Amino acid sequence: MGACTAVSTNGALFTRDKLEECLKSLSWIRYSTSAGTEATYKKIHRGRDGDFARVISSIAAASEIKHRDNLSVVLNVQIIMIPENRHEVVTLAKIVKEAGADRFIVKSVGAMDKTQSEVGRDLTADFYSSALDIKEGLKALNDDKFVTVYRDTRVANTFRKKSYSECYAEPFHTMICADGGVCPCCDLQGREEFYFGNINSQSFSEIWTGERRKQVMEMIKASGMAPCPGACKLDPMNQYLDELLHPGEHVDFI
């Protein structure tokens, strides 16, 4: 059993030469692409002119290399649906299918505190559950080479109480932010009180084995998981590990 190696990227700098070098070593790529046109892409991502075209070229190049070299890497594209890109979700799905992506995933906004996430402002579970036109539009694109997934449960479960009392998944995962800050996960990104350190001033090993990380995770546990949204990034892994650590009675009963 080997480790799964993957890249989550906006794709704008993932050029063909980089793909040629690393694609054979990857289990999957996840392109995070928040628009289906150049204008909306620029408004949301705030990148350079032409970035949307660069991302689509990257997906197309990855697909070409994958099929040329018979690689097993899975090419995922995801969009976080918000009011500003809702009208382009199906358009983007069509474009990336054409470019050769394998999977297209629509997600709801993360469960961050509203003060941490500009896009988290007034979105409700209904914004996602009522988007029947998009669900139907995506379903029509599914075939044996391209799968679409519509995941709208994250917002609905934001305030669900945790069924476990500590983050068992944290030792398997971490988050390094653009400014070098290291914290447990994307759900706590931007909240300095949960940062373990910064890779611009410390080595990762120093941060990972340091006292500060232990203190932060203890603080989260002692607070009854208060800062952790119900449907956080690692919630499924935590639920699974909690069940392994605390199996209920008669787990063998079918």
Ligand code: SF4
């Ligand atoms: S938000 Fe989730 S992943 Fe992050 S520390 Fe809390 S339980 Fe762990």
